[in-house]
Structures are given as C-alpha cells and as structure tokens.
Amino acid sequence: MSFRLLIVLAMSLALISPPSARAVLAENWPGWRGPSRNGVTTETGVPTTWSATENVRWKTPLPGIGTSNPVVWDDKVFITASEGRDHGELHVICLDRDSGRERWHQRLWGTAPTLFYGRSGMASPSPVTDGKRLFAFFGTGDVFCFDLDGALLWQRALADEYGPFENRFAASSSPVLHEDMVILQCDHYGASYVLAIDQQTGANRWKSDRPDVWLSWASPQLVPAGDRMELVLSGSERLDGYDPRTGSLLWRVRGLARECIPTPLFGHGRLYVVSGPNGTHLAITPGGKGDVTESHVVWKNDRGTSFVPSAILVGDRYYIADDKGIGSCLDAHVGKLLWRKRFGDKFTASPVAADGKVFFTNEAGSTLVLDTTSANYQEVARNDIGEVVYSSLAISQGKVFIRTPKHLICIGLK
Numbered sequence: 001m002s003f004r005l006l007i008v009l010a011m012s013l014a015l016i017s018p019p020s021a022r023a024v025l026a027e028n029w030p031g032w033r034g035p036s037r038n039g040v041t042t043e044t045g046v047p048t049t050w051s052a053t054e055n056v057r058w059k060t061p062l063p064g065i066g067t068s069n070p071v072v073w074d075d076k077v078f079i080t081a082s083e084g085r086d087h088g089e090l091h092v093i094c095l096d097r098d099s100g101r102e103r104w105h106q107r108l109w110g111t112a113p114t115l116f117y118g119r120s121g122m123a124s125p126s127p128v129t130d131g132k133r134l135f136a137f138f139g140t141g142d143v144f145c146f147d148l149d150g151a152l153l154w155q156r157a158l159a160d161e162y163g164p165f166e167n168r169f170a171a172s173s174s175p176v177l178h179e180d181m182v183i184l185q186c187d188h189y190g191a192s193y194v195l196a197i198d199q200q201t202g203a204n205r206w207k208s209d210r211p212d213v214w215l216s217w218a219s220p221q222l223v224p225a226g227d228r229m230e231l232v233l234s235g236s237e238r239l240d241g242y243d244p245r246t247g248s249l250l251w252r253v254r255g256l257a258r259e260c261i262p263t264p265l266f267g268h269g270r271l272y273v274v275s276g277p278n279g280t281h282l283a284i285t286p287g288g289k290g291d292v293t294e295s296h297v298v299w300k301n302d303r304g305t306s307f308v309p310s311a312i313l314v315g316d317r318y319y320i321a322d323d324k325g326i327g328s329c330l331d332a333h334v335g336k337l338l339w340r341k342r343f344g345d346k347f348t349a350s351p352v353a354a355d356g357k358v359f360f361t362n363e364a365g366s367t368l369v370l371d372t373t374s375a376n377y378q379e380v381a382r383n384d385i386g387e388v389v390y391s392s393l394a395i396s397q398g399k400v401f402i403r404t405p406k407h408l409i410c411i412g413l414k
Contacts, residue, residue, distance in 0.1 A: 028073050028074065031128030031177070032068075032126035037263065039310070047411050048383075052385055057411065058100030061406060062079065066121060067120035067390045068123050068125060076095070077408070078094055080125075080127055082139075087139075111142050125219075132148070133145055137175050143156040162191060173187070183220055184197070185233050189214055193207055215259050218260040221233075225241075228243070229244055234262070236259070238256055239273055241288075250289060251287070251296075253296060262350070265310070267332065268333065274305050281335065283298040304327075305320075305322065310350040317332055345363055351392075359393060365388050389403070391403035400412070
C-alpha cells in the first residue's frame with residue numbers, strides 16, 4: 001500500500017474515531033502542505049490567536065533563508081535553508097518539537113547554484129518524510145536522503161547528471177512519496193523531466209522527459225482515479241496525468257497559464273487547479289486517456305487567480321488569496337463565487353486549515369483566521385508574529401509552526 005493511501009486511510013479513520021483518538025491519527029505534517037498535501041489537517045485544539053509574544057512556545061534562529069515549510073514527525077521538526085553569496089551552502093536541520101533546541105544539523109554544498117529568488121535562495125522545496133527517512137531537494141539540483149537521526153544515506157547531483165536548472169527562481173517543486181519511490185518534478189527552460197528515485201538506494205526507478213514543458217515551479221500531486229493512483233503535474237499551459245509506477249503519460253488538460261506555481265488539490269473526486277496571474281481556476285475529473293480537455297473539465301472560473309499561493313479546499317468551499325491580498329471563496333461543486341474580500345498586504349504563503357478554521361498568512365507576518373463552517377465571510381482573528389513571512393505554515397500536535405527569514409517559531413497554547 002502506498003504512503004499516500006495510508007494517509008488517506010488514516011484521515012478517514014480520524015473522522016469516525018472518538019475525539020481522544022483523533023490527535024494520534026493526524027499528528028504529523030510530513031511534507032509540503034501537510035498530511036494529504038492539501039494544507040488541511042484533522043487536528044483539533046489548534047491555537048487561533050497569537051502575537052510576537054503571546055502563545056509563543058519557542059523561537060529558534062535559522063542559519064540561512066528559505067521558503068520551504070517546516071516538516072514535523074513525532075517529536076522532530078525538520079527545516080532546510082541556504083546561505084552564502086550564491087546560496088550554495090545548504091542546511092538540513094532537525095529541531096526538538098517541544099523545546100526548539102537543535103537535535104542535529106547537516107551542512108552541505110550545492111552542486112550547481114543558479115539564479116534564485118532573493119527570499120528563498122536554494123531552499124524553496126519542502127522536505128518530505130515517511131517516518132523512516134527524510135528527503136531534501138534543493139534548487140542546486142541536489143537530492144539528499146537521511147535517516148531521522150541525521151545520517152546521510154545517499155545523495156544525487158541531478159545538475160551533474162541532467163544539467164542545471166535554468167530559470168530565474170531555481171527549483172521550488174517539493175518532492176512527493178509514492179510506494180517505495182520519491183518523485184521529483186523538474187520543469188525549467190532546459191531539459192524538463194519528472195524523475196522517480198528508489199527511496200532506499202537513490203537509484204532511478206524511471207525518468208520521463210517533458211520536452212514541450214519549459215517552465216514550472218509547481219509541486220506534483222498524487223490522486224486516486226478508479227482502481228489506480230495518478231501522478232498529476234501542473235506545467236506550461238497544461239495539466240498532465242502520469243502513471244506513478246512507470247512514468248507513462250496518461251492524459252492531458254489544456255488551459256493553464258504559461259508559468260505554474262500552485263500545487264493541484266484533490267477532493268470530491270476532482271482535481272482543483274489554479275494558475276496565474278490572469279489565469280483560471282479549473283475543476284477536473286481525473287482519469288481518462290489522451291487530451292481530455294473537452295470531456296473532463298467540470299467548471300472554470302477566471303476570477304481571483306494567484307501566481308504563487310496555492311488554494312485550499314475545506315468541505316464544500318474552495319478558498320484562495322491572490323498575490324496582491326484579495327481573498328476569494330468559491331463553491332467547490334459548481335465554481336460559483338461566494339465572496340471576495342481584501343485581506344490586506346501581499347501573499348506568498350499558501351493557506352492551511354484545521355478544526356474548522358483556515359489560516360492565511362501574508363508577507364507582513366499577519367495571519368488571518370477565518371471560520372469555515374459558514375459560507376459567509378467570518379473573521380476569527382488577525383495575528384501578527386512581528387516578522388515577515390514568505391513560507392507556508394505547518395500544523396502538528398496542537399502547535400502552529402511559522403518560518404520567517406530569521407527564525408522558526410512554534411505557537412502553542414500554554
């Protein structure tokens with residue numbers, strides 16, 4: 001059974017389990033956008049108010065910059081960073097979940113530093129773990145595998161093997177785990193490809209070239225479609241579905257923007273995809289063969305699309321904040337706009353959700369908390385952490401983890 005299916009099963013059990021059992025089933029935040037890669041956790045009792053001092057459990061300095069989100073597994077928190085003139089000095093750090101003290105710290109050198117975003121350096125991709133190994137990918141084209149005690153198990157220099165990443169923001173696609181593989185989406189102006197690597201050995205399981213894809217910073221998604229899983233990639237002007245076991249292309253939907261950053265969502269048996277600016281929201285039924293643009297697009301809406309932040313699906317509603325700070329809520333079933341509101345400031349981070357609340361964090365470091373139990377706009381709180389924030393939040397074991405350019409901050413009820 002794949003790691004993705006195990007998570008889906010765990011979340012399903014959480015919905016029918018008594019409250020005392022739920023925290024056990026949904027306590028980890030194992031990679032980009034959490035347990036199901038959609039920004040949502042089933043945890044309850046999550047703090048909804050904080051400040052630069054209120055409900056701050058700990059605040060730990062970081063040795064470099066990055067926009068990778070924190071990853072939490074049991075009592076460990078993992079974070080990546082980069083520093084130096086060309087940001088070729090790489091860091092993988094493990095902190096104690098309860099105290100914030102450093103448990104181990106790996107200092108590494110990147111193979112091929114390239115152009116990068118000034119806020120993230122080479123540490124845009126979020127690491128991912130299955131509880132046995134930690135996989136870290138950097139904009140330098142390097143992939144590292146560690147055990148959870150910090151021992152380096154293997155590494156790959158993809159830039160040496162297939163060429164350095166050629167775009168203005170380096171690589172930012174976060175790896176995803178499927179069965180015994182770690183999968184990387186490597187779209188850029190050079191030779192684009194998607195690669196599956198054996199988790200234990202670091203060897204290629206398969207590699208599929210994407211010759212007509214020239215640019216994307218989006219992260220791959222895994223979705224069920226009938227009796228199979230599909231690997232979904234947002235790329236230049238299209239969405240592609242692959243067989244994750246073989247890398248063979250299954251289907252394609254046209255209509256995305258030229259440059260893609262947000263990660264697709266899955267819910268209600270559909271994929272929800274956004275690309276922009278000046279792009280569109282698409283709800284798509286996965287599955288099929290060949291070009292399924294005309295047959296599998298359920299609805300589309302051109303209003304409120306984002307360039308960087310991903311959207312979030314909570315129940316029957318689809319939420320998003322665009323880069324300029326305009327928030328929108330759509331009916332997930334038909335794409336109808338339910339409300340549109342100016343949140344304030346600009347957004348880079350993607351929203352997260354827990355316990356009937358959705359958390360939008362802007363670049364000024366203010367987190368807007370909304371109640372999702374109503375179709376109307378219901379503001380719960382606005383929380384200022386006192387530092388700018390470009391990274392998406394993580395929620396685990398009753399705590400909220402916020403990464404700033406200088407610190408990792410743990411928010412928890414005292």
